[in-house]
Amino acid sequence: MSKKVRLRFAPSPTGGLHLGGVRTVLYNYLFARQHKGDFVLRIEDTDQSRYVSGAEEYILDCLAWCGLIPDESPFHPGAYGPYRQSERKAKSIYAEYAQQLIDQGHAYYAFDTTEELENMRTQYKSAENPSPQYNHTLRTRMRNSLSLPAAEVKALLDAGTPYVVRIKVMPKEEIHFTDLIRGEVRFSTDGVDDKVLLKADGMPTYHLAVVVDDHLMEITHAFRGEEWLPSAPVHILLWRHLFGEDKMPRWAHLPLILKPDGNGKLSKRDGDRLGFPVFAMNWTDPATGQINKGFREMGFLPEAFLNMLAMLGWNDGSGQELFTLDELIEKFSLDRVHKGGAKFDFEKAKWFNQEWIKRLPVSAYQDQVIGFFRAAGIDPLGNAGTTGTTNASPATALDTVAELSEIAPGITGPASIPTYDETPAPSQQEEKFQQILTLVKDRCHLLTEFVQQASFFFRAPNAADTDLSPVKPKWNDAKQLFFVEWIRQLQLIRTWDAPTLEKEFKEMAAAAEIKPGDLLLPLRLMLVGGKFGPGVFDIITVLGPEESIARIKAVLAQLQS
RNA sequence: GCCGCGUUGGUCAAUCGGUUAAGACGCCUCCCUUUCACGGAGGAAUGAGGGGUUCGAUUCCCCUACGCGGUACCA
Incomplete structure (x- = not known):
């Protein structure tokens, strides 16, 4: 007796798809799915003076990114077409x-x-x-x-x-x-x-x-x-x-989504002013060429974006905040939607994203992250990987035994650096990439932060630019000697994993009568180029002997001078 | 102005007449960590105001204040 549930989202193709618009889509979608109904996209293009070409496709792209695919739309018509009001008017x-x-x-x-x-x-x-x-x-x-x-x-x-x-x-x-x-x-x-x-x-x-x-x-x-x-x-x-x-x-x-400061509807302007996106994806105004940042390009996961949006005006009463789309479909109810508007809080939005980065396997977003790396000029799966220093600074060039003795007089070095596969198969590279993502995912709020957190794995820090001031004043011959010794040690270690490396390091430090703490920060600076990143021994594990040694040597030369 | 909608910490918010008024974000302190995070333990911080109804109001009603939305041959 009851009719099939049917809902629609009916935007005007006049520009970017606003946060509030996506939430409206989401609630429509959740309700439709929950009731085994239809969700349709209808284009309300009755004002030809405000029509912006490309906006329709853009809206559909946004919905696709979010995973909120309409059952019927101008692009996939059902039995109720046409789905553009301009076309309906023509009839x-x-x-x-x-x-x-x-x-x-x-x-x-x-x-x-x-x-x-x-x-x-x-x-x-x-x-x-x-x-x-x-x-x-x-x-x-x-x-x-x-x-x-x-x-x-x-x-x-x-x-x-x-x-x-x-x-x-x-x-x-x-x-x-x-x-x-x-x-x-x-x-x-x-x-x-x-x-x-x-x-x-x-x-x-x-x-x-x-x-x-x-x-x-x-x-x-x-x-x-x-x-x-x-x-x-x-x-x-x-x-x-x-x-x-x-x-x-x-x-x-x-209810409306309000600007974070003051009152009133959240507008594109507020985002520009306060430094956060308001649109789902980047929107380029075809008339002015102006680009408006989107959540996707800002480094948001669609799962997090939707989760955040769902909670802006609704909750299930249990205190749970993290929901998958399927859970939302199951639990959403209109009688728990707030009447009053909610102020948008970008910090909380980032928290949702962070939680989803932690929650999801890296394979779920590695492609998106690869995109961010490439935008930064790094190909994390390419040849510029961990097998060599791509932008070698002058210092990294010294790698002969002679040079070794030069920076550490008294040391006679053997040193045939163990050789290993120079060009790992693509799958190995991907595996390594995933390993790196897993290593740094806990410290990323946005997908773009993976680039900041992990680019040193793919590109050696520029030794000349590394800020050595935290360690340089306390640098001495004993420490210099220790690292030269450590380089030799690295060449000998057979079991190449973090616990072994750490054990060896600490034993050597004890033998040299230097506190490990005095050596760890210099080592980090050598490998990373800054005071950030995962544990140093995890880093060495991923970098491998050759690259690790090259980086240590480069900075050693700096500190010596 | 008029019409409508709304109002629990800085923010998101639970509560559906009786609670020490949850929880989360952010902030602060401590622990963990000789990086940065993550994690863990604490802390500060809330019912717009006034009337009712009731044994008892954050909760129900009214008024006021404030905010928002609308008031187009825009959606």
């Missing part, structure tokens, strides 16, 4: 219903020009009424089919005079409906103006289009932002006149 769908309303006496032609409307607004503007409305009191004084003699209306129409169709709202009527989030909401028609239904160019306004299309597409539940609540009475009236109020979808007006 005279809206004009037909506008005509029906006129015939019923619920709508009328209005011939007022833009100038006439402006004049009306300035004329009737007052302190008590700053924005006069085209309504039951004023319409008698305007040029429309209600105020003009029938013959004149006919003449105007026959002459092809531009007109719009307006809804005729009767005063003193009570309109109420049950919002799935807010409960009973009541309006008086006294405050509702005669909204334009059909524009002069024949396009419907949102008001007409949304009810006609929701009806034709058999939409059962309509979720949209709270900013639509004030125009709900118009939509209800239209449903009443056209299809019957009992056929109307259930409405849910979602």
Whole structure:
């Protein structure tokens, strides 16, 4: 008996896809999936002046990145097409219903020009009424089919005079409906103006289009932002006149996402101002060429992005904060959606991302991370791997025994460095890459941070640029000697793993009567080029003997001078 | 102005008449770690104001204040 649940997301293709838009999609999607229903994408391109080419594809790309794929859309039409309102207009769908309303006496032609409307607004503007409305009191004084003699209306129409169709709202009527989030909401028609239904160019306004299309597409539940609540009475009236109020979808007006500081809706501007993205993915304005950062490019995981968005206005009451999409589908409920808006907190957003980075296997996001490495000029799977120093500084060039003795007089070195496979198979490289990601994932909030945290694995630090001030003042011959000795040791170690390396290191330090702590920081600086990164012995394990030795030697030369 | 919606720590928030008013982010202290993190243990910090209803209000009702949204031939 009950109809199949169908929901829609109906954006205008006017630019980037905003955070709030994605959350609206998400709630639509969750509800649809939970009820084994359909989720459709309808493009509301009724304002050709605001149409931005590429925006439709962009929106679909964003949904794809998030994994919120519509069952029906302009790109994958179902049985309710077309899915673009411009195309539906071309089929005279809206004009037909506008005509029906006129015939019923619920709508009328209005011939007022833009100038006439402006004049009306300035004329009737007052302190008590700053924005006069085209309504039951004023319409008698305007040029429309209600105020003009029938013959004149006919003449105007026959002459092809531009007109719009307006809804005729009767005063003193009570309109109420049950919002799935807010409960009973009541309006008086006294405050509702005669909204334009059909524009002069024949396009419907949102008001007409949304009810006609929701009806034709058999939409059962309509979720949209709270900013639509004030125009709900118009939509209800239209449903009443056209299809019957009992056929109307259930409405849910979602709370707004607010800017972090102050109040008000979060806007693109706020993101620019405060340094965080507002769009799901990078959006390049085709007119200005301006690029707006997206969460994806900022280093967010789609799982984290959605999880964060879901929690902005909803929770399951248990205190749980981390949810997979499937868990959200299972647990989401409208009656636990907040009524009040929520301020967006970028720090918390990053926390969600960090949690998901820790939670997911690195294989789930390694491709995205590879992209960030390549953008930084590093190919983590290429030849510039751990088998050599790519941007060798002058110091790293000294690697002969002679040079060794030069920086450490008294040491006679043997040293045939153990050889090993110079060009690992691709799978080995990938394996090594994953090993590195696993090593640093705990300290990354954003995927982009993998580059900062791990690039030294693929590119030797520039020895000349390494800040040695933390160790240089306390440097002495004993330490110099120790490291030269340590290099020899590295060449001999057979079991190449972190525990063995650490054990050997500490034994040598003890023998040299130097506290390991005094040696660890220098060693880190040699390998990493800074005071960050995973444990030094883990680093050496991954770097391998040749590369480790090269880096130590390079800095040793620096410290000696 | 009018109409509508909202208001628990700095932020996200639990509570559906009785609690020492959860938890999380952020912040602070300590532990772990001779890097940075992660992790662990603590800490500071909350019911806009006023009336009711009730034995008892954060919770229900009203008023006020404040905030937001709308008030287009934009969505």
